Amino acid sequence: MAACEVLKDEPSINLPFTMQVHAGWAWEFRFFSFIRSFGGDYLNDDNSPAFNGPEGVTAATKIKAVIDACMGPEGITYSIDDSANGLANGTIAFIHTWAGQGAIFEDPDTSSVVGLIESAPAAAPNPGGLLGGSAWHDYFIIPVTNEVDPDFVFRLIMEATDKQSQEEGAKIQPMTRLSVPEYLANAAAINETIAHGVGIYDANPAVVLAQTALWNWLPFIGTGEMTPQEALDAAAAEYIAEATVQGYLP
Amino acid sequence: MIALMTVPLAMAVWLSLNFITFRTLDAPEFIGLANYREVLSDARFWQALSFTLLIALISVPAHIIFGLAVALLLDETSGRVRRLFLPRMLMPMIVVPVVGTLMFRQLFEPTGLFAWFFSEVLGQRFIFTEFSVKALIILHTIWASTPFALVIFFAGLQMLPGELVDASSIDGASRLQQLRYIVIPHLRSLIVLEALIALMDFFRLFDSVFILTEQNPIFKADTVMTYNFRVAITVQRLGKGSAMAILAMIGIFVVVIPFLIMTYREQIEER
Numbered sequence: 001m002a003a004c005e006v007l008k009d010e011p012s013i014n015l016p017f018t019m020q021v022h023a024g025w026a027w028e029f030r031f032f033s034f035i036r037s038f039g040g041d042y043l044n045d046d047n048s049p050a051f052n053g054p055e056g057v058t059a060a061t062k063i064k065a066v067i068d069a070c071m072g073p074e075g076i077t078y079s080i081d082d083s084a085n086g087l088a089n090g091t092i093a094f095i096h097t098w099a100g101q102g103a104i105f106e107d108p109d110t111s112s113v114v115g116l117i118e119s120a121p122a123a124a125p126n127p128g129g130l131l132g133g134s135a136w137h138d139y140f141i142i143p144v145t146n147e148v149d150p151d152f153v154f155r156l157i158m159e160a161t162d163k164q165s166q167e168e169g170a171k172i173q174p175m176t177r178l179s180v181p182e183y184l185a186n187a188a189a190i191n192e193t194i195a196h197g198v199g200i201y202d203a204n205p206a207v208v209l210a211q212t213a214l215w216n217w218l219p220f221i222g223t224g225e226m227t228p229q230e231a232l233d234a235a236a237a238e239y240i241a242e243a244t245v246q247g248y249l250p
Numbered sequence: 251m252i253a254l255m256t257v258p259l260a261m262a263v264w265l266s267l268n269f270i271t272f273r274t275l276d277a278p279e280f281i282g283l284a285n286y287r288e289v290l291s292d293a294r295f296w297q298a299l300s301f302t303l304l305i306a307l308i309s310v311p312a313h314i315i316f317g318l319a320v321a322l323l324l325d326e327t328s329g330r331v332r333r334l335f336l337p338r339m340l341m342p343m344i345v346v347p348v349v350g351t352l353m354f355r356q357l358f359e360p361t362g363l364f365a366w367f368f369s370e371v372l373g374q375r376f377i378f379t380e381f382s383v384k385a386l387i388i389l390h391t392i393w394a395s396t397p398f399a400l401v402i403f404f405a406g407l408q409m410l411p412g413e414l415v416d417a418s419s420i421d422g423a424s425r426l427q428q429l430r431y432i433v434i435p436h437l438r439s440l441i442v443l444e445a446l447i448a449l450m451d452f453f454r455l456f457d458s459v460f461i462l463t464e465q466n467p468i469f470k471a472d473t474v475m476t477y478n479f480r481v482a483i484t485v486q487r488l489g490k491g492s493a494m495a496i497l498a499m500i501g502i503f504v505v506v507i508p509f510l511i512m513t514y515r516e517q518i519e520e521r
Binding site: 014022023024025026073074077078079081082085086089091205208209212215216217219220222223225242245246 | 273360464
């Protein structure tokens, strides 16, 4: 955010920074990284909502602060491609995006900016906390080296969403699902993020309902139509109603 | 007919009377009309219905006017010009809807042609807002549906008796009078047919809205079908989603049947 304060006065760029909050699901991805980094989670053990607690409010407030400092009303509508294009043509100074996008920049067959863009691990929304990237969202990986046990490779593929498997894969040589392993200049950043990132969603089917409720309300924080607490409480109310109907809550 | 229409419809009705999710596919619970009551008391459903009706209200007349105008222009041209323009004008109808919508959207994205034009002319960057996204959906709907109207009206114009137009010219009728008293009455049944087809299509609008909004709730641009998808697939409420689909179908009938009756009566009277 400090960098954005400086960069927003730079006439050659449109936006200092973007992260994808252009859709409900994108907002929820960011929120997941932020709330985990601040030590919170979506649900309590009894499936009651935890995402509207203090960590959730802090996380959503931080996202809103980043939006206001760096993105504005235009940046919140930027898709993944918009952000990547902006970075490639120099109209955005830096972005938070999927690992596969970083790999694309280094693919000489498709990129005109090979060697011009550097990758860093995902930033920690909470300084000193977990990095704001997850093995689930950003890094579908399988090893590409031929020196490992084929059975292990198969298990990694089949368990691609399993955090431990992905971490094991990251020790060998990760590739993103965009099939450009030989140009993977951002492998070190990926590994760092996986090792110290926020991990994956809990394997609890009620989490899907929490996600859906968050999709419906989080974007209104970005536009300023709701405060973080209002949006999260609205999402919690919607989640409770649906989770109760579907039998996850008494 | 039974396999394609009756069985799916019966299944949808059955699903709509049960509480059923993907987790309870093997244990549906009969709840009568509760899903229907829930849909009818769902504010998001009414918001989606309102926007769907707005799309229809603007797009139906607009695409008919554009289709008719282009058909009239083409009717005035030579065969060579027709061969040149007609296939190109049909492109929105031929292209895969998802691909067409993605290309349409790209025009307005930060690196898109229209976004560049917008900033050059107005001096400010184009931003996706509730208004602009809703306007783009309607614009896209008109763009995508006009070619079909064009084809129908152009075919209708080829059936227009030339002697009628010639006689009116001799009588001193202006082009506007010919259009009003000869061409439009001649195409009337086709215009009604096109309006009916478009109404049904616009009620089922899904892919363009899905792509243009990216399901972002800030645009408040759900249609009945995109909201139906979210309820049935994302929230996994198959029963409620089915109830919504049945209500949408009934809604289409309510709107369309009066038109059908009116057209039928006119046909009888003409005979």
